[in-house]
Amino acid sequence: MDRTPLDLTQDAALLTAQLVDFPSESGAETPLADAIETALRTLPHLTVDRYGNNVVARTHLGRAERVILAGHIDTVPIADNVPSRLDAEGVLWGCGTCDMKSGVAVQLRLAQSVPEPNRDLTFVFYDNEEVAAHLNGLGHVAEAHPDWLRGDFAVLLEPSDQQVEGGCQGTLRVLLRTKGERAHSARAWMGSNAIHAAAPILARLAAYEPRYPVIDGLEYREGLNAVRVEGGVAGNVIPDVCTVTVNFRYAPDRTADDAVAHVREVFADCGVEEFVVDDHSGAAMPGLSHPAAVDFIKAVGGTPQPKYGWTDVSRFSALGVPAVNYGPGNPHLAHKRDERVETAKIWACEERLRAWLTS
Template sequence: MNERNDLAELLLELCSMPCVTGEEGPIADWLADRYASRGDVVMRVANSVVAAPPEQSGDTRPTVLLVSHIDVVPPTDLDREPRIEGDRVVGRGTSDMKAGMAVSMDVFEDSELRDGPYRLVLIGYAGEEGPHDGNELRQVLEAAPGLTDASLAVVLEPTDLEVQLGCMGSLHAEVTIQGQAAHSARPWHGDNAVTKAGEWLTEVRTWEPEDIVVDDLTYREVAGPTGAWTTNARNVIPGEFTVSLNYRFAPDKDAQTATEAILARIGDVGPVEVLDIAPACPPERESPAVKAFTAAAGAVVAPKQAWTDVARFAEVGVPALNYGPGLTAQAHQAGEYVPIANLQPARDALARFLG
């Protein structure tokens, strides 16, 4: 599949399968059957799939992992039905990240590249769009420890055809502002936690992004509310008001440092519970494999202003980078699309490196 239209048709086929997080079974079945029928070695881990060519005696080539998550966020009416509209493929997951998956599959199935200087392994894993603990990539790496000997993992997240290095860490916390509940007809008997939170939320509104430079790449730290709620009846002055807060931190911080930083910023407004934290990943610009890929791709090198599973590969000592045809601005958007014109250049860049 070397023609642009073939890549678009494969992408349409991928987008036609239901695979919202937690419902990846059908697409995992399809992937496993596809590669087993081709004679590849297939391993199934829950709803994740690893495919590799049969091992040959004496094959000492370095391994390159082609990595995509197979789940998507819930569709909207504007992208529920995958289709080609003019110069775009429209559909849930087109940019994030089935366009990258289509490109990686096409490369993996290319016999010339399979016989090239690298041993190729294809990974399609479930649960990336959900909670950090539900991400199945960790299970895959534990079930197939040989993968951690790879020379490079190419994670085909949407990058606008840039090579995006490292990634931000992500911390989710809940901040509870405490007041005193009372009947809404007699509010003077209580202390309204919602209005009490107003002063702190006004301060939060002034929080500005902070640029952090790591290996000459500028990562932008941001933090802010993503939700808020009370649990009382509508005729009760709320005694508690909870704010969900998300903090995206740069690769200069580990989990503990990031936790300390956000707690200091939140201040003494009320109890804080850190729900989950996904570590950041350094750019690894000096890795020989990363250098080789960036040189072959001939693309702009930029920081990844989001969390991706390059961080999980960093934890097990595998150099990793983000590169894909998807548009970052289209991730999770209603009416999600990817330009057809992005597919072939992404494939060509991968082929130049792998060849």
């Protein structure tokens, strides 16, 4: 476990490796947050604040525009993929290389090496992004210190393979419960099987046809899926409760209330006796027509893509700050045991952002 102080002057790929070697699974980010705060406090052009394991650093140059560069410092559980490993082809392997310590490394390099940007900058490093929404550190900062997050435009350095990704899907998790009556399985006619009662729910899911709406020229793909089924008491008991956990990934043209109403409607006649919203994070519109977004896309190049998944672009959108996803790393490699990132893409991302902030 690396506890060497972070060296923000080193190559971004080497800095990524050092960040990976600070294990920081969700809920255990303190050592890494300490290291980031300590390193940033050595930079005289930044004001550094901390709230919990969330670190915010800002310039105060009086520029006409303020841009926020944000990234989470936690990872999913380590899967025998720490410490990091750099292979002969220039690929860096390890937990968090893609999601999203390479993006965090780019943030830190820019914080150190761009003391007089053409826009005022806010750097946000936050915890608990990979877990339930109520634990999310960016949300905690927004509630306690909303002034720290004021800005005109935000870039979330989530892995996007250096493509601008607009908006994000909403994610809704619902518990659908059916109920019955317990009985001895030898006398099943004396009870009512709650698992059997869940069959209409599963049939409705299997037949569900998702929408593919086009918003601001980007096609989003919705999905409604069972992600867990729980029921049963013992091998000789007719179960009296069954819970089907359903995840709805929805396009940003739906509000949070619309999403809940839609799921209720889908299962309205399926014998659901309890409908419980277990977790919910709203979607964000692309916002690519905003002048700051137009300038950003022109600067970094590429063709904007929709974001398949939820990111904290949604939180910035709720704060009135237009935001996009843009970072190194292939998002399809996030959370995998063989998670990895090409070092060339880390360098390229850093240089494109540096050019945008200094031209």
